[in-house]
Amino acid sequence: MRIQRATLLMTIIFIASVVYIILYFKLFIPTPEQERNIILILKEHNIRSDFWQTVSAGAEAAAKEAGAEITITGPLQETDVDAQIKLLEEVLEQKPQAIVLAPINDDRVTAEMKKIHDAKIPLVIIDTPVSLKSAPALVSNDHITAGMQAGKVTLEQTKNNPKVVIISDFITSGVSLEREKGVKKALFPYPNSIYGTYYNADSEERAYMIAKTIMRDHSDLNTIIALNESAALGAAKAIKDANKTGLVKLIGFDTSVYEIRLLEEGTLNATVVQQPFNIGYLGVQTVLELMEGKKVKPVTYTNSIVVTKENMYSQENQKLLFPFIDK
């Protein structure tokens, strides 16, 4: 009887330890939490591009905050459509968990996006809206509002007597079109305030010529709204050459070292800047939400900030004008 009891006890202990070992190996070989991997494809991945570097910084911040891994790639040049398509094809082959894309405006890129969509990979578009059926979620600067902000600054600077010429880059550029729309919306209550929209084809020279011509043609012109950097630089040169600094206000968009200098010297009266950090941050945050299966807003807009000479060195605006990038 005593032997039986001991055997019984041994059996129980044995079974218990077997169960324990099985469970231990099943449960506690730490199955690492599914590493989330996001691929960010920029329009331009180039350390000289402050804008895109700041987008990257924002994206990295969001990824770090969520504990996700992020891989950032992109063509060296914003105009290199082929490089971006090639990157997209490579990325698609790797079957990534999620993609955040700043697409170059081209039909072939749109076709690639359709493939990503068909592969059921969560996709978020940043910066540039695309025309695609069942368009993926978009995180972008609100360009119409930015245009309206430019219009409002114009009104402030001209004491509500705007006589404006708009210099845009291409008639097909979606961003410029929206900015123009915003400007016109803001200036709508002032009839005959806009003399026209000219296109400089992203050439500083042409912008200079346009500005020179229109200043000559319209003596009461008091504002040039340059929808992109090259337009602003060309127009600034023309204003300086015509000694009309301060007389003809120049309102620009975005920022660069050159624009900052123009802002400091007063040729550029205001620039409407985007918040690229926020675009990158919200882009990644949106794609993370998609990965978790949450519903996301189809469009998330980031705000623009109007920077003038007076407020350009404020705490907030310094960060926007001089992105601090750890190089």
Place this chain on the structure above:
Amino acid sequence: MPRLKKRFSLIPFPPFKSIQLSIFFTFSCLILVTVMVISLNSYRSSVDAVETNSQSYVQEIIRQVNSNIQSYIDNMENISVLAMTNKDVKYYISNNSFISKSDRMPYEKRISDLFQAILYSRKDISAIMVFGYNGFNVSDRRITLLNPYTKLEDQSWYKEAKSKGGQSVISPPHVQNIIQNEYRWVVSLSRELKSTDGIRGEGIFLVDLNLSIINDICSKINMGKKGYVFIVDNNGNIVYHPQQQLIYSNLRSEPIAKVTAAQSGTSFNVNDDKGKRIYSVQDTNFGWKIVGVAYSEDLIANEGTIRNSILLFAIIGILFSLILSLILSYRISRPLRILQRDMKKVERGNFDVRTNIEPINEIGQLGRSFNLMTAQIKNLMEEIIDNQESKRKSELMLLQSQINPHFLYNTLDSIIWMGEQKKHEEVVLMTSALAKLFRASITKDKELVPIRVEVEHITNYLLIQKMRYDEQLEYEIDISPDILHYKTLKILLQPFVENAIYHGVRNKPEPGKITIRGREQDQVIIFEVEDDGMGMTPEQLEGIWTTHDKQHRTKSTSGIGIGNVNERVKLFFGSMYGIQIQSEPEEGTIVTITIPKIKE
């Protein structure tokens, strides 16, 4: 007793019908509660320990960050002291109008060389400059081109230093735009330079620290995947944050109020939708608060593992203990169940039950007592049965030995009648037969007598009856001589012969015959008393037994019933022996008596 009951009912103890269930339930409750309490406790304490560890870890890191930043600031401070005490600088910025511009040139060169030398040795410093109130300024560069669009007096570091009167001022990180075409992120230290007498201010000294130094310190720390460092100033403004732009656009916020309220070297926990995190605060001596933020899930990566393993241990422990308690309760209650089962048997009348309980504990003792008790009961029962039997036996013997008074009277009457007839021989014969009969019935010594004696007795009896009934009665005694030496009950046959005469032969108009046979058959001896008298219907036959019962019950002395004889035989020899009666109306009756062979 009612009070006791009430007290027990206060304990929420379900009324289980079996001890095993009660024990199992109690054990299980105890085990569950104990295991749960212990598990919860150990979980809490291990998590607490890990949390405390990680807090001090974060604090240690922040202390290091603090001392790193502090050392850079101290270095700037030292440079400023160097500039302040430098005679060349003093001379260069003095507003002595007698010193011409060309006189100051060598000083400017010397100062610039000094600043340059410092700058070369320190990668962290981006610029050192002196701005004299006299309009002269000197920097670490050979030619200093100031930004024409920047007003010196508007710069906050310039204004602050001037207002602080000689104390050094640390600016928040900003873009230094004082030099043409240079826009660097720096942290500036500025202070007013005093004249030799130490009363008048003569200029502002500026030294810029590359922000990337602080950024490096803050971003290279390891506080888990998501941990980061930010800096606030005395007024709670964030001077440095890795996600400053998100804070500006209200996409992110920090608990500034808590941070400013926190003492240096302390930490606090925040738990909101961003997750559980530790904020560790360190004050610098120049007015900044360095705050480290670490996410618990990063540092306490194994919090889930701790919980799971403790949970698993608890479950296994509970399962194991439940099985054990099941077995234990079974083992404890098993002897009781055995005892219960055996008791049931005893209840049903089986006193031969012996319960066998293994353990030598209370229940084992109970089992032994039970065994003793049943044995005793059995003995007592047997004793009672024996007593009853012997009592009955003696009672029956008494009955048997009684001579029917009617018979005595009739016989005596017959003797008198024969005496009157002068039939002396018959009188002698009858009287001697009666005497023998009498003697046989009064001898008390033995129950059992040899069959020879019994035959003698019945012969005497029949002799008397024959003399009384004369022609009316005939009889034949046919006993096998082989059985004469076996023993039989005393006065066994007489009642049947008596019955045969009184109920069978006497009522018959023609003479009747009684035959007594005795023989051995296998292991038994069979007596037959046959008469050719009236016989009985089955109902009458039935009545014999029942009237006997009644007679017996009422203790009537009117004769010995057949039932009595039967009972007597069974009492003496066992239930397989006894009496059988066959009877046909108008045919006669045969009484068969079966007894065992008992040798002399």
